[in-house]
Structure formats: C-alpha cells, structure tokens
Amino acid sequence: MATIGQVLRVKGPDVIVASPGETVLAASKLMAEANVGSVIIKDGEAVKGIFTERDLLTRVIVVGKDPAAVTLAEMMSAPVRICRLDDNVHSVFNMMVSQHISHVAVVEGGALIGLVGLRDILSAELQEAADKLKEYEPDA
Amino acid sequence: MATIGQVLRVKGPDVIVASPGETVLAASKLMAEANVGSVIIKDGEAVKGIFTERDLLTRVIVVGKDPAAVTLAEMMSAPVRICRLDDNVHSVFNMMVSQHISHVAVVEGGALIGLVGLRDILSAELQEAADKLKEYEPDA
Numbered sequence: 001m002a003t004i005g006q007v008l009r010v011k012g013p014d015v016i017v018a019s020p021g022e023t024v025l026a027a028s029k030l031m032a033e034a035n036v037g038s039v040i041i042k043d044g045e046a047v048k049g050i051f052t053e054r055d056l057l058t059r060v061i062v063v064g065k066d067p068a069a070v071t072l073a074e075m076m077s078a079p080v081r082i083c084r085l086d087d088n089v090h091s092v093f094n095m096m097v098s099q100h101i102s103h104v105a106v107v108e109g110g111a112l113i114g115l116v117g118l119r120d121i122l123s124a125e126l127q128e129a130a131d132k133l134k135e136y137e138p139d140a
Numbered sequence: 141m142a143t144i145g146q147v148l149r150v151k152g153p154d155v156i157v158a159s160p161g162e163t164v165l166a167a168s169k170l171m172a173e174a175n176v177g178s179v180i181i182k183d184g185e186a187v188k189g190i191f192t193e194r195d196l197l198t199r200v201i202v203v204g205k206d207p208a209a210v211t212l213a214e215m216m217s218a219p220v221r222i223c224r225l226d227d228n229v230h231s232v233f234n235m236m237v238s239q240h241i242s243h244v245a246v247v248e249g250g251a252l253i254g255l256v257g258l259r260d261i262l263s264a265e266l267q268e269a270a271d272k273l274k275e276y277e278p279d280a
Contacts, residue, residue, distance in 0.1 A: 061201070062172040122262035
C-alpha cells in the first residue's frame with residue numbers, strides 16, 4: 001500500500017509558502033513563477049491556511065476585489081486539512097473526495113513537509129495499479 | 141480499452157462556453173458559478189480557444205491587467221487541442237502529458253461535444269486498472 005511519503009518522493013517536496021499579511025497579488029506572483037495552483041500560508045511554523053487558483057477566481061476576481069488590496073489572511077481557506085507521511089494514499093484520497101478538497105498538507109512534528117494534490121494522489125494510485133498488473137502479466 | 145466517450149459519459153457532457161469578445165471578468169463569473177476551472181471560447185460553432193484559472197493567474201492578475209477590461213480573445217490559449225469520442229484514453233493521456241496541457245476538447249463533426257481534463261482521464265485510467273485487477277482477484 002503506497003504511503004503519502006512515497007507520493008511526496010515522486011513529486012518532490014517543494015511547497016510555495018507565504019505569510020498571512022501578504023497580498024493576494026504577491027501570492028499570485030509566487031504561484032505563477034512556480035507554475036503551481038496553490039500556496040500554503042504559514043505564520044512562523046504554524047500552518048494557517050491555503051490559497052488556491054479557485055479562491056483567486058471565486059473570492060477575489062468575481063466579486064471585484066483588488067488582488068493588491070486584500071491579504072491572504074482575508075481570502076485563504078482555513079483550516080488546512082493535513083495528513084502524515086505514513087498515511088496510506090487510499091485513505092487520504094477518500095478524505096479528499098468526501099470533503100471536496102483538492103490539496104492536503106503533509107505535516108510531521110508540527111512542521112510542514114509538503115503539499116499533496118488530487119492529481120499527485122491519482123498518479124500514485126494509477127502507478128500502483130499498473131505495478132500490480134505487471135505482477136500478473138510479467139510479459140505485458 | 142476505455143475511450144474518451146466513456147470518460148465523458150462518467151463526467152457528464154457539460155462545458156462552459158463563452159464568445160471571444162466577452163471579458164475575462166464575465167468568463168470568470170461563469171466559471172465560478174459552475175465551479176469549474178476552464179471555459180471554451182467559441183465563435184459560432186467554431187472552437188477558438190480555452191481560458192483556464194492558470195491563464196487568469198498568469199496572464200491577467202500577475203501582470204496587473206483589469207479582468208473587466210480584457211477580452212477572452214486576447215487572453216485565451218489557442219488553438220485548443222482536440223480529440224474524438226472513439227479515441228482511446230491512453231493516447232489522449234500521453235498527448236496531454238507530452239504537450240503539458242490539462243484539458244482537451246472533444247469534437248465530433250465540427251461540433252464541440254465536451255471537455256476532458258487530466259483529472260477525468262486519470263480517474264478513468266484508475267477505474268480501468270481496478271476493473272482489470274478484479275478479473276484476476278474475483279474475491280478481492
């Protein structure tokens with residue numbers, strides 16, 4: 001059974017991090033530079049929230065707010081759902097689907113280790129299924 | 141081998157559509173209402189482009205453009221990659237990965253039938269692998 005730790009090893013541990021007082025515009029620039037769709041908001045070591053492209057769309061742009069005039073603290077989703085390195089991928093996947101969330105923070109000993117998206121999880125599940133099939137069809 | 145038609149049947153055929161002259165703000169409202177991350181731009185029956193949350197982030201917000209003052213024609217990605225109902229899921233998946241795209245329009249006889257995202261494809265591939273495993277492990 002694949003774990004979240006294995007998923008993180010495949011995708012790499014990089015997470016974009018910003019502080020609650022930063023503007024949505026500043027965070028958007030970080031996300032665009034890194035070509036990712038979300039940023040984790042930390043206050044010191046504490047994980048405070050997450051801000052995604054969907055939040056930018058629905059909470060800022062559509063309601064006519066100025067991205068340079070609103071902060072992440074005002075616009076982020078909180079709390080962030082978390083999981084641990086040893087959690088198995090299936091249970092985290094089920095949590096994401098049942099709670100309609102697209103990202104889960106990986107936290108160990110109070111420290112943010114990484115961020116796992118639905119796409120990462122699906123890729124891992126797919127790879128696991130493919131590997132299992134190979135056991136049955138060694139020449140496939 | 142699963143086809144794109146089967147994927148569409150699972151996810152439903154709904155696509156958000158807008159015309160090239162509409163503003164990014166108008167399209168953003170459509171996307172937010174439908175809770176989707178992309179809109180297809182059509183001029184009459186012709187598919188002209190696609191505009192996604194990532195385009196909103198990187199081409200509009202980060203560069204300081206006003207979503208109410210720019211049109212989809214200016215900000216969309218074009219041309220849209222297309223596929224057909226009979227295409228098999230693996231080949232479309234490989235195309236998306238190799239071309240770094242997240243959405244493919246499904247077109248038949250010149251008409252837009254649907255829109256398939258990477259997430260839909262991965263779900264379908266995963267389901268197929270799970271079904272295949274069941275053939276080997278009927279009691280699992």
